[in-house]
Amino acid sequence: MAIRTEPFVLNMGPVHPSTHGVYRMRATLDGEVVVDLEPVIGYLHRGVEKLAEERTYTGVIPLTDRLDYISSMSNNLAYVMAVEKLAGIKVPERAEYLRVIMAELQRICNHLIAVGSFFNDCGAYFTPFLHMYREREKIIDLFEMVSGQRLTYNYMRVGGVSQDIPEEFLPALDRFLAQMPRCIDEYDLFLKENEILLARSKGVGILTREKAINCSITGPVLRATGVKWDLRKADPYSVYDRFEFDIPTGSAGDCYDRYRVRIAEMRQSLRIIEQALKQLPSGPVRVEVPHLVRPPVGEAYAHIESPKGELAFYLVSDNSIAPYRCHIRPTSLLNLSALRDMAIGWKIADLIIIFGSIDICLGEVDR
């Protein structure tokens, strides 16, 4: 006699320790194995795109801070680049360099959280996480020096950055650059070859190259599959064409590769910052832009390689002081699109680390 069974539906989230915010997964389980997965999003929807239509071009910048709040600087950068493209504003050299330095610091900051919380999802009880937060704290101190804020920086402006760096910034940054490679070595020493971590993450949640491209997945998740795609090289924006750096790629496209790619990217970001500091010119950090920017009728699309992947803003102007339409290409949302295929067949514990290895931010998913 066959025993009648019924599917076991487990609601993970919106309030769950490992869904990195208010993401919700309706997982159908067979024992511990995930047989189906239905993502439910929208718990953090604030209507940023609509709100942007009610604000001046400059007034939208704080909204972008709150998209992917882990990496506000990158969001700022993508948005102001779109506005500058729309209004045809040329940014001073020094501002470009400062923007690059901030964006790369932000990338390190984001990857520290991504890797740390990935380990946390693997079950390493907060130790790697807090060690990485120790370094993130230093980056946040740097950001606080330039912008006065510790999370939502609101630093970039249309036509430059809000203010020049204070004089204590460069020595602090030098100290950070001297320490950081050792710290990254320390993280590697800590868990890189750990048997349990290898067993947990190697070969888990494999994303094939084709699937990744078809789902328009970008960022470290795409590069872990072996695709050498990085907008900083593929379509250099700002002054990225002046720096030498490599694009780290993985090969298997599993959780372990994603973690390794992020670690390697941190080292590359340090390289970029060092070069940028050497070349940092003096001069103004902002061109004179009218308080209410009134771009000509038209549209502009600007994309950057944010820490999580390709982040883009599409702006349409009707020659008023507010964008007629502001569309955001949310990296996290698109990167999530392959989660179901990656997770099916794996266990709940794997589902958590696959999800963690994608590295999303719900502020950006739900907008």
Place this chain on the structure above:
Amino acid sequence: MVIVNPNVNLGNLPTLSPDWPGGFWWHWLLFTVIIIAVVIVMIMVNVYIARRQVGRMQSRVGPNRTGPFGIFQPLADALKVLLKEGIEPASIDRLIYWLAPVVAVVPVLLIFAVIPFTDGGMLADLNIGILYVVAISSISTVGTFMAGWASNNKFSLISAMRVIAAIVSYEMPVVLSIASVLLLVGSLSMNDIVLAQQDIPFILLQPLGFVIFFIAGLAEISRSPFDLLEADSEIVAGFFTEYSGIKFVLFYLVEYGEAFFFSCLITTLFLGGWRGPALPEWLWFIVKAVLVWFVIVWLWATLPRVRIDQLMALAWKFLLPLALINLIITAIQVLALPEGSWWVMIPVNFAVTAVLILLWSKLFKLGWGRVEV
């Protein structure tokens, strides 16, 4: 039923005079209270050590505001949780829900009756001491399962299922590695086990047994890296997701009580129990137990968690065969070698341990990864 043999040697412990009214029962009551008090205090000490140690390992300070060096933190925590409202979900199985913490906590306290804190300094020197420990320690699993089932919460249910799977699998390597120690001792009494380690602690004679017991024991008490039943990043708080207030405290007590009992057991079986120079016996015992706890917390702060299939594979493919081989080798050694030939056993057993572990880790893959659905 005689719980304490009146003739047993109680060592340095103060004993009541025989003409005390009630005699035996007063004695029994007094020592029960003392042991439970010791256990509760030691659990608090362990909580304090764990929090400070994890704090240091995570490059932070840890609690240091309550009393000097924060030593009253566990007390403050306990008070806080005790004063919390006991929230009871609507759809629980009430009787089992209420019974579960009790069923879980009582066996943990019972175990300490046979732990020899000093030479003969135990509530009951049972001649089947270690068997009693193995038997009683499994009961608290029932409490855990009851909690997981009665909570009517899916996370709790998954946790409860994991508990059953893990405990059933890990009981065997634990018992087998204990058995190889018992072959050396020739007695099941806990005190005799310590007495037999007069010349040399069993960790040197039974390195493989120690490793197996330690790993399997970690899974039994569900500490990291085998803390699957309360895997906070996966299934929230596991079986006590729905518990709060004093019932939560009881589960907390079970968790840390089991850990303390495990370190006591390792101390007794492998580290020479209360033996040691200079310091008083009970202090030696506590120091060793705390050292074991230090290692447990160290692992807790360091290692990621294994997956459920890896957990099972480790038990059945790795620990169980090795424990069996270890048992056979020990039996042969006990039969073939004359009494007291430690100098043969130590190098042979260390070599066997190294070879077997290397060989097994090459031969067997942990877990089986993806399942086609």
